[in-house]
Amino acid sequence: MKVLVTGGTGYIGSHTVVELLESGHEVVIVDNFSNSDSSVLDKISMITDKEFTFYEGDVCDKKFLEDVFSKEKINAVIHFAGYKAVGESVEKPLMYYQNNLGSTLALLEVMEANNVYNFVFSSSATVYGKPSTLPIKEDFPLSATNPYGYTKLMIEQILKDLSKSNDKWNIVLLRYFNPIGAHESGLIGEQPNGIPNNIMPYIMRVATGQYDKVHVFGNDYDTKDGTGVRDYIHVVDLANGHIKAIEYLIENGGLSIFNLGTGNGYSVLELIENVKKVNNVEVPYVIEDRRPGDIAACYADPSLANEKLGWKAERGIEEMCKDAYNFASKK
Ligand code: NAD
Ligand code: UFG
Numbered sequence: 001m002k003v004l005v006t007g008g009t010g011y012i013g014s015h016t017v018v019e020l021l022e023s024g025h026e027v028v029i030v031d032n033f034s035n036s037d038s039s040v041l042d043k044i045s046m047i048t049d050k051e052f053t054f055y056e057g058d059v060c061d062k063k064f065l066e067d068v069f070s071k072e073k074i075n076a077v078i079h080f081a082g083y084k085a086v087g088e089s090v091e092k093p094l095m096y097y098q099n100n101l102g103s104t105l106a107l108l109e110v111m112e113a114n115n116v117y118n119f120v121f122s123s124s125a126t127v128y129g130k131p132s133t134l135p136i137k138e139d140f141p142l143s144a145t146n147p148y149g150y151t152k153l154m155i156e157q158i159l160k161d162l163s164k165s166n167d168k169w170n171i172v173l174l175r176y177f178n179p180i181g182a183h184e185s186g187l188i189g190e191q192p193n194g195i196p197n198n199i200m201p202y203i204m205r206v207a208t209g210q211y212d213k214v215h216v217f218g219n220d221y222d223t224k225d226g227t228g229v230r231d232y233i234h235v236v237d238l239a240n241g242h243i244k245a246i247e248y249l250i251e252n253g254g255l256s257i258f259n260l261g262t263g264n265g266y267s268v269l270e271l272i273e274n275v276k277k278v279n280n281v282e283v284p285y286v287i288e289d290r291r292p293g294d295i296a297a298c299y300a301d302p303s304l305a306n307e308k309l310g311w312k313a314e315r316g317i318e319e320m321c322k323d324a325y326n327f328a329s330k331k
Contacts, residue, residue: 002025003077005077006103006107007059007079007081008027008054008080011036011179011190012179014043014188015183015239017029018048018188019236025246028052029055030059031054031081032057032081041054046187047188055068059079059103060098060106061106062109062110065106066113069111076249077120079104079107079121082099083095083096083148086149086293090147096148097150100148101158108158118246119159120171120246121173121174123152123155123173124149124152124175125175125259125261126148126149127153129145129149131298134297136299156257159255163254169255172248172249172257173255174258174260175258176238177298177300178198178200180200180235180320181235181321182327187327189323189324200324203271203324204325206284207281207325208328213284214283216286217268217290218294223267229267229299231261232317234313234314234319241258241309241311245309258308259302260300261299262300263299263303264317266317270317271321274317274318274320281325
């Protein structure tokens with residue numbers, strides 16, 4: 001199958017392109033490098049030794065997309081392109097609504113015009129807001145507390161409406177928990193610009209000596225050691241979920257929603273301890289106040305994806321910490 005991957009040079013997109021190529025699919029990547037760079041393309045070639053096509057451009061630009069669809073016989077689309085920093089979305093809401101909604105609307109319109117109806121969307125566990133019980137199932141109530149989260153909720157709604165309007169659409173919404181780690185080659189991984197917001201890239205800056213210490217946001221939550229608990233998932237496991245999702249939507253049609261998580265929660269201190277132990281490095285930390293908007297704990301019930309997609313996260317926390325450091329220490 002020929003799969004168009006938007007945002008395919010980004011963190012999750014690049015790992016998914018590798019897994020698509022390794023499983024025999026043809027890949028067309030589009031990206032505008034707003035949060036990535038062209039070196040990733042060479043890295044994907046080095047890892048896979050396979051050919052793929054790349055177009056540089058903005059997914060909000062319908063003319064650009066029409067050109068891509070006229071040149072390539074696309075069968076399915078995986079849509080990663082978008083902005084993802086929660087704090088930045090609070091400061092620049094228009095930029096977030098414009099890019100995340102604008103790219104999705106343009107893409108769906110051009111797909112429809114070209115009779116391409118197979119679509120996988122990158123949603124997020126952020127759509128569950130503050131869950132009242134754990135683990136989180138797909139039918140839990142949805143809410144958002146920031147513009148980034150609202151873009152995911154709105155796009156989910158758009159896709160639900162679209163699916164109802166025309167049964168030709170085959171759509172899977174994947175709600176990711178917390179992706180960390182990197183490809184085992186150490187060639188691709190997560191490289192945020194500026195100071196990382198997320199915990200693992202921050203821990204990596206400390207482990208590689210670029211920053212002095214990790215700031216742990218709160219140790220008075222009602223969790224095992226008082227620090228925040230999350231469902232960390234290896235990015236390669238997450239990438240593989242997309243291959244299963246493409247196969248599933250072609251066979252089953254309609255709109256389906258799946259959590260992609262491991263079902264296990266680890267605290268911030270457990271994550272730091274694992275990084276230290278597995279890589280034999282120092283990771284000093286200091287306890288700070290809670291970060292506004294954070295929830296105590298969040299982890300998935302991944303049983304629906306296990307059952308329906310035949311997908312299961314296979315890599316444990318130690319492998320995530322090893323691969324993250326392997327990538328961070330090579331840069
Ligand atoms: P990323 O920033 O590494 O990748 C996104 C890619 O999209 C980048 O390469 C960027 O240059 C590109 N891009 C952005 N806007 C574009 C546009 N208008 N046109 C063309 N290219 C554009 O992010 P990621 O971590 O790989 O996340 C991918 C998707 O998964 C995003 O939609 C994100 O919201 C979602 N998601 C990520 C996480 C996470 O923790 N990383 C969690 C849940 C959901
Ligand atoms: N944390 C720290 N110090 C830091 C950064 C984070 O202690 O420097 C803590 C947080 O308080 C939280 C945990 O580490 O307890 C994880 O925080 P992240 O920022 O790494 O991840 P979040 O769960 O807050 O959010 C991320 C994305 C969201 C997405 C969500 C679920 O930023 O967009 O995962 O996929 F919705």
